[in-house]
Amino acid sequence: MKVRSRISPAKFHSAAARTAAAALVAAVLCAAPALPGASQEAPDGGFSMPLNCTLDRDCWIINLPDAGQDDRALDHRCGSRTYNRHEGTDFAVRDFLAVDEGADVIASAGGVVTAARDGTPEHFLHDEKSSRLVGAKACGNAVIVQHEGGWESLYCHLRKDSISVALGDRVKRGDKLGQVGMSGRTQFPHVHVEFRRGGKTINPFTGGPIEEGCRKPERPLWQAAADIRYPEFALYAAGFTDHVPTAQRIWSSARSPVSMARHAPALVLWAAMFGVRSGDVLKLRIVDPDGAALAVREVRMNLAQARTMTSVGRNLQPDGWKPGRWLGEATLERFVDGRTLSRKIAVPLIVK
DSSP states (O other): OOOOOOOOGGGGOOTTTSOHHHHHHHHHHHHOOOOTTOOSSOGGGSBOOSBSSOBTTTEEEEEOOOOOSSSSOOOTTSSSSSOTTOOSEEEEESOHHHHHHOOEEEOSSOEEEEEEEOOOOBOSSOSHHHHHHHTTOTTOEEEEEEOGGGEEEEEEEEOTTOOOOOTTOEEOTTOEEEEBOOBSSOSSSEEEEEEEETTEEEOTTTSSBGGGOSSOOOOOOBOGGGOOOOOOOEEEEEEEESSOOOHHHHHHOOOOOSEEOTTOSEEEEEEEEEEEOTTOEEEEEEEOTTSOEEEEEEEEOOSOEEEEEEEEEEEOOTTOOOSEEEEEEEEEEEEETTEEEEEEEEEEEEEO
């Protein structure tokens, strides 16, 4: 049986930031069991997106709750879209630039704010030093909302100084709570959301406790209109650079320039992916203005990864790059039950 750590609202309150009485009230609300006769369904027709974004266009589900009953990490369909002892659902934005632009975290249902913590520093480089600095504040800047029927929702890793609600505030579905950030123990910009009832963390994709195991009946807590589904793989960004990019560079800004100089030192096409697994195939191709392929690469993934990137390119040619419209093509394929699932991105580039 897995040992799972619990995050209580009381941990979001310090003597300097909240009174002891407020912390006690929040802790009691968190631990309160479901009321007798309360509905087993999510409040107000179900929970909605915790981010103000369009799923699979400018935000993506990266990790699901860990439903494994031993030390193996398994999502609710016995897949690999999770990691050991993960209790929430992670909704990620494209890159650190999206954090700078502001990605609003919003209430998934109406209720009352029972805990809020702000002021926790953000760490954009994940290393041993940042892990020590995070310490016990793994959730980072966070908000808890109490809903009808004994439900509550928890939102983690919010941006420092972005929390827009306070203890006792009443919020409606879609009201802004804060913004996506890099506070707490996180390696990429996202909001981690958990749903709880009666002291148990509930998997929003099955409607049952997360520890009940995988391949159980699915009675989702999500509002039907939210159209939140089991996440497949995602080819979420691709672009050109004039050098071989590091992963950190892509995580910082997964964007492509409109144009590039004819004498740029290199012409490189990169692609970034979420949720790949062993056997997935990425195909990259750079096409010049005459339709000829300058560079081609095919990569077969050999392990499951929540996030990864790769690239292909060439160094500057003696006569420089041919002026005109170039094209980068990225295709990610997965073979399932005799079918091929694919995601494609075409990236234009003007060389001048």
